[in-house]
Amino acid sequence: MTFRLGVIGGGQLARMMVPPAIELGIDIRVLAESEGMSAAIAATGVGDYTDLETVRAFAKTVDVVTFDHEHVPQAVLRALVADGVAVHPGPDALQFAQDKLAMRERLGELGIPMPDWARVETPDELDAFLADHGGRGVVKTARGGYDGKGVRVVSAADQAEDWFAALAEDGRGGALLVEELVEFRRELAQLVARRPSGDVTLWPVVESVQKDGVCAEVIAPAPGSAGKVAEMAAHIGTTIAEELGVTGVLAVELFETTDERILVNELAMRPHNTGHWTIDGSTTSQFEQHLRAVLDLPFGATGHREPWSVMINILGGPTDGDLDTPLRQAAADQPTAKIHLYGKEPRPGRKVGHVTVSGEELDDVVFRARAAAAFFED
Structure with missing residues (x-):
């Protein structure tokens, strides 16, 4: 039996999965976001990883689905699981890599050591946290940030004004994460x-x-x-x-x-x-x-x-x-x-x-x- 592994995302991480897959005799297939990505050598499809039917069609060609990134929406992941697809990591785990506020809350429940942090929905809440933590802190968007994106060191709430405005425009009651500036x-x-x-x-x-x-x-x-x-x-x-x-x-x-x-x-x-x-x-x-x-x-x-x-x-x-x-x-x-x-x-x-x-x-x-x-x- 040949294992058929599907990787959602065509970046360099998927590319670097190819050599060991070949060595282990694994049939590796990649759903890339666009043509010519790093993992093009193993790309069997190009499509939108946020579209359920696109991902569902890809999943039907493999035995197990895994990822090059953590950006596949929860609704898509849970639909795959409901279809009986083996998804690793699964949505229950992946949610904590997708949402920094959820991650902080869960790790706190587990007693894992972390910087002091807070969920802030308004500039006043952010200013209050900064006042209690030496006047500076690290503000992060709850979702989507990586490689320094979605992260700012601030000394006043107006330095995150555009992020608060974006949350207000979104209309879903979101929040930012603020953490102490760790030495x-x-x-x-x-x-x-x-x-x-x-x-x-x-x-x-x-x-x-x-x-x-x-x-x-x-x-x-x-x-x-x-x-x-x-x-x-x-x-x-x-x-x-x-x-x-x-x-x-x-x-x-x-x-x-x-x-x-x-x-x-x-x-x-x-x-x-x-x-x-x-x-x-x-x-x-x-x-x-x-x-x-x-x-x-x-x-x-x-x-x-x-x-x-x-x-x-x-x-x-x-x-x-x-x-x-x-x-x-x-x-x-x-x-x-x-x-x-x-x-x-x-x-x-x-x-x-x-x-x-x-x-x-x-x-x-x-x-x-x-x-x-x-x-x-x-």
């Missing part, structure tokens, strides 16, 4: 995979470095994380995966605070940028593990192939759009670097690829990864 030492990420049968596996916690709200570098494992930090991150990740009923890969973005707490920042229920290093640096990549998880296959090992791995995102790329020349230069200069390009046209801030280097000495690995990635800078 953190660094950002971490814990990746977890969970099967429908309940088995859970984890990779070592990693450190991520952000640039303008976008992940720029990842160091695996996070330096100095052995012991208490790793144990806390693993406990948080496992608890969330089990209590929310996540199936597939879950990424838990974390703050390590200056007073040695570990707090949950964001959740993603899919392979995640902070796990791209696993393609080359782990025995089993997050993409292969995601396939194994959603198909309820036994998990692969998650140990490191080398003591250290460093992943650098290629953001933007050359302004002339030429990726071939820097590819040749980087490959020649850093032959141990693994270069992954996503088939995207360069543009400012866009993730067009990444570079991973693994090795024995962290300083050397960082140098070689940054050196390879530098060839793609404008």
